[in-house]
Amino acid sequence: MTGPTDRTEPSTEGPVMQGVLPKDIIELTPNVYTEPYWLATAEHRLILPKCTTCGTYRFPPGPFCWNCRAQEVEWIEHDGNGTIYSFTVVRHAVIPEIADALPVVAAVVELPGTGGVRLVTNIVDCTPEDVRIGLPVTIDWYDVRENTTIPVFRLAGG
Amino acid sequence: MSAEEFTLKDKAAIAGVGSTQYYKRGQSVPQLPMELAGKALLTACADAGLTIDDVDGFALYSMGFDTSLFAQWLGIPEVRFSAMISGGGNGSAGSVGLAASAIATGQATCVASIMTLQQAASRFGASFAPRGKPGATYSAPPSPEGNFIQPSGLMGPGNLFAVLAQRHMHLYGTTREAFAEVAISQRANAIRRPTSLQTQPLTLDDYFNARMISDPLCLFDYTMECDGAVAVITVAPDRAKDLAQPPVYVMASANGGAGRWGQAITWMGMPDEYFASSGHRPVAKRAYEMAGIGPSDVDVALLYDHFTPMVIMQLEDYGFCPIGEGGRFVLDGNIRWPDGGLPVNTHGGNLSEAYIIGMTHVKEAVEQLRGTAVNQVQDAEIALVTGGPASLPVSNLILHR
Numbered sequence: 378m379t380g381p382t383d384r385t386e387p388s389t390e391g392p393v394m395q396g397v398l399p400k401d402i403i404e405l406t407p408n409v410y411t412e413p414y415w416l417a418t419a420e421h422r423l424i425l426p427k428c429t430t431c432g433t434y435r436f437p438p439g440p441f442c443w444n445c446r447a448q449e450v451e452w453i454e455h456d457g458n459g460t461i462y463s464f465t466v467v468r469h470a471v472i473p474e475i476a477d478a479l480p481v482v483a484a485v486v487e488l489p490g491t492g493g494v495r496l497v498t499n500i501v502d503c504t505p506e507d508v509r510i511g512l513p514v515t516i517d518w519y520d521v522r523e524n525t526t527i528p529v530f531r532l533a534g535g
Numbered sequence: 536m537s538a539e540e541f542t543l544k545d546k547a548a549i550a551g552v553g554s555t556q557y558y559k560r561g562q563s564v565p566q567l568p569m570e571l572a573g574k575a576l577l578t579a580c581a582d583a584g585l586t587i588d589d590v591d592g593f594a595l596y597s598m599g600f601d602t603s604l605f606a607q608w609l610g611i612p613e614v615r616f617s618a619m620i621s622g623g624g625n626g627s628a629g630s631v632g633l634a635a636s637a638i639a640t641g642q643a644t645c646v647a648s649i650m651t652l653q654q655a656a657s658r659f660g661a662s663f664a665p666r667g668k669p670g671a672t673y674s675a676p677p678s679p680e681g682n683f684i685q686p687s688g689l690m691g692p693g694n695l696f697a698v699l700a701q702r703h704m705h706l707y708g709t710t711r712e713a714f715a716e717v718a719i720s721q722r723a724n725a726i727r728r729p730t731s732l733q734t735q736p737l738t739l740d741d742y743f744n745a746r747m748i749s750d751p752l753c754l755f756d757y758t759m760e761c762d763g764a765v766a767v768i769t770v771a772p773d774r775a776k777d778l779a780q781p782p783v784y785v786m787a788s789a790n791g792g793a794g795r796w797g798q799a800i801t802w803m804g805m806p807d808e809y810f811a812s813s814g815h816r817p818v819a820k821r822a823y824e825m826a827g828i829g830p831s832d833v834d835v836a837l838l839y840d841h842f843t844p845m846v847i848m849q850l851e852d853y854g855f856c857p858i859g860e861g862g863r864f865v866l867d868g869n870i871r872w873p874d875g876g877l878p879v880n881t882h883g884g885n886l887s888e889a890y891i892i893g894m895t896h897v898k899e900a901v902e903q904l905r906g907t908a909v910n911q912v913q914d915a916e917i918a919l920v921t922g923g924p925a926s927l928p929v930s931n932l933i934l935h936r
Binding site: 397398402403404405406407408410411415436437443462463464465466467468469471472474475478479481483484485493494495496497498499505510511519527 | 658660661664665666677678679680681682683684685686687688689690691694697698699701702705746747748749750751752794795801802803804806807810
């Protein structure tokens, strides 16, 4: 069956990543607060917004610090080493466009040193049965199209 | 104003309940969703011994419909109150609390809370997915916040609650057998009821042979997808006494939750101490305080059951067992009707009677307290009803006869 996954764009050649959604279902719509994050991921860098007043990370990026209500942030680079906080194996396609890509492991990855920032992401190129809460993971990059890259994770040492 | 006046307790009573028949997804066509709602409302008025001309308020929840078309189609003489609890199925129980608020403050005299659902054109199961059909009620076009969730594949409510369930299993050793017990006990309740869409018993083998939808959730951990409508009429207590049915009094209702619960069922950033919860702990505390009761006083619990693990987490969050003990609590038979210590979802719930976004739970609570339930809890005096575990605000309702 010819699915959306077959419509790979020329800018994203390379080994095929398993366990991610089809590229054409992924669309980013940044606002002024989230745009720096996505500009950095396009360069394969993970940066997180940290309050310049009280030092609290906020995620997803937004206009206020939930701790002190200040607005200004500095963007701190993170090495993308994290641990699996929880996950699910998505096996049923709630929309037909993702059917050929399943199963995917959708995971919540906690980033140490951030006061508990968690990314909702995928564990790629893995056997779903190997995924466990608490396992260490490392960041990788799913290049969707020019200027659009999604952070994903791999089991450390896997 | 005294403290006593600053409470909803016994300031309103449910006088009538009504519903359409329940349908499998899409089978209520060609009726319109708002037509179903109107039929349920007229039925609830008749149940109460009222007419549509008596209705002067609407206290609603969830998306997809509003007061204006009701008022126009049904010729409501004057609307004095129209409000909606924000969010989705989280507001089902709370919508009756909202109605009680309108009654208690004299803003309206006869308030309808209604849910209507028709999943022909779009499905609630894809409510966090992009690419909804044009005009679809349930879909989520890409948004700045959604960008952080959607690309992972978490596109349906079940995917999101599966993440909470997985964490609960990790922290407390909760098993799929416990999820199965929720599904099996509710199915046993449902098959005794002529209104139920599920008519056959569910066995442990059936459960473990079912396909996985989003680990650790299988097919039978999920609510059904249905069409139908349910309406509830709330009036002042004195007026209720003169109507057709025994009054069922609003003892307490609360909506809200911890601020950092927030958009819990998308962003997954809630504090660790209550990540694997239903988000209901703050509203449970307030409702019990308002009612002046504790968990041991509840005779029957109608807990919003979109996914079996969330019933277990609510049992914990409402204090029926310690945090983390919900799995063992259900496996010990506590939620079974008629012999368990706390019969839960005696109507079969969203899982096995019909999924009308939690309003069937209010209807069942009323029937239990009138003493007319199909699966009657003997001498039931106090019923707890909850709205869906979800993003803020979650809600509840405590009723007494």
